[in-house]
Amino acid sequence: MTRKREACRNFTRGGLDGMELPNINIGNLDIKLTLGAVVLNVLYVKFGYFHSPMPEHSHSQGSYELHFIPTGQGILNAQGNRYAITPGTLFVTGPDVVHEQIPDPEDPMAEYCIFFEILPGNSIYPNVKRSFVREQSLPELLVSTPFWIGKEDGKMLELFKMLAEELSLQKIGVHHMATNILEMIVICLLRHYSENHTTIPSLPLKTLDDSRLLMIENSFLYQYSSISLQQLANELGLSTRQTERMVHKQYGMSFKDKKLQARMAAASRLLLTTETSIGLIAAQVGFATPEQFSNVFKKYFGMTATRYKRKR
Structure with missing residues (x-):
């Protein structure tokens, strides 16, 4: 097992299933998201297809990956359990969550991945928006749930399409719009936590x-x-x-x-x-x-x- 601040993504941009999915690759924009009183530093947002397994790894303290699988199938090994990944699977791997993704070679997984870290509480970023409404439940939900897997409610792909379109247009205010859309994606994820959407049960333990x-x-x-x-x-x-x-x-x-x-x-x-x-x-x-x-x-x-x- 290796622990990494930034997990190496073992996927490529091209797919075999012919389905058109918008490409996203954010690694050079300085994006900070507000989540209640917490600031999230987005390290990258990427899209790709898994053609080979992502080796077992975990993330450092304060680091999280949001994974959304719009197409394809495979297996997720996490926390000692195995989970079937199918289209519409949404999962989060946080600090110290050991996980491994194994794609189905006949139906490789497409994935949108957001990797972010929670900044220290005393970090000050003047350009970050601050909300007048205090929502402690949002950061508490994130921090108290280092691992979650379930089926999304149909909104995630539309949000990622919005993000891809905004980035491709490169119009005035693109940074602000991208930040807003990413905040919406994170909040939609946390709504799945709070609304107790049915999570995917782990597969039977191996004999x-x-x-x-x-x-x-x-x-x-x-x-x-x-x-x-x-x-x-x-x-x-x-x-x-x-x-x-x-x-x-x-x-x-x-x-x-x-x-x-x-x-x-x-x-x-x-x-x-x-x-x-x-x-x-x-x-x-x-x-x-x-x-x-x-x-x-x-x-x-x-x-x-x-x-x-x-x-x-």
Whole structure:
């Protein structure tokens, strides 16, 4: 586990599902939000698609991440529990909340993420708006709820679209408008806390077989280029025959076919989202030569890798 002031976001801007979602990338604007008597310093606001897992990490004291998933699926491991992530999932990870995001490779998660910190109480920022209405419940809700996950009520995406449009127009007052919209997003989040919207229940705790299935899943996510049936069997503490049965039970296909699927999915992603050469992609996904890769790729997708790359 690593603790970071700013978590490295392991996602890219492009998606595979074709759905148009507005891009947001705020990292250079000095934005301070007021929440009752508390000031929130926004460190970044980003949008992207998760194509690979976000490793386990936690945030430092006073730091929070708001995550909104408009499309895609995956798993969130947090606080020792597992949660299913589906479109419309909203969750917050605060100080010392150990968490990890694992996307579904067939349906990568899109995410809007706001990373902010609570500034010390004696910090003074003359340009920050101050409210005449004292709302102690807002900062108290935030600080007392370091982790929350649930389904949003349909307003979040519209607010992020408003933010993206305002930033793209770059008209007079853009900083003020962006600040106001971000405050609305944070307050909408806290209303979910206070109104007791149904949260997403944690998934059942892993049994021994569940743990093995997760190991199998991770082997195809991380080691698809080189994993062998014997290596996987050794990691699971099973025979190769038992391992083959578990893979077939989990995926409905043989180890060989699942490994090929994982390699082709990785190759597809690299071809569509990077400028990496076909030769380097062949090596990255575990083929001895570009020719071997090209033959397998054409048989699998029904077209050459060069033609497939032009689909971008």
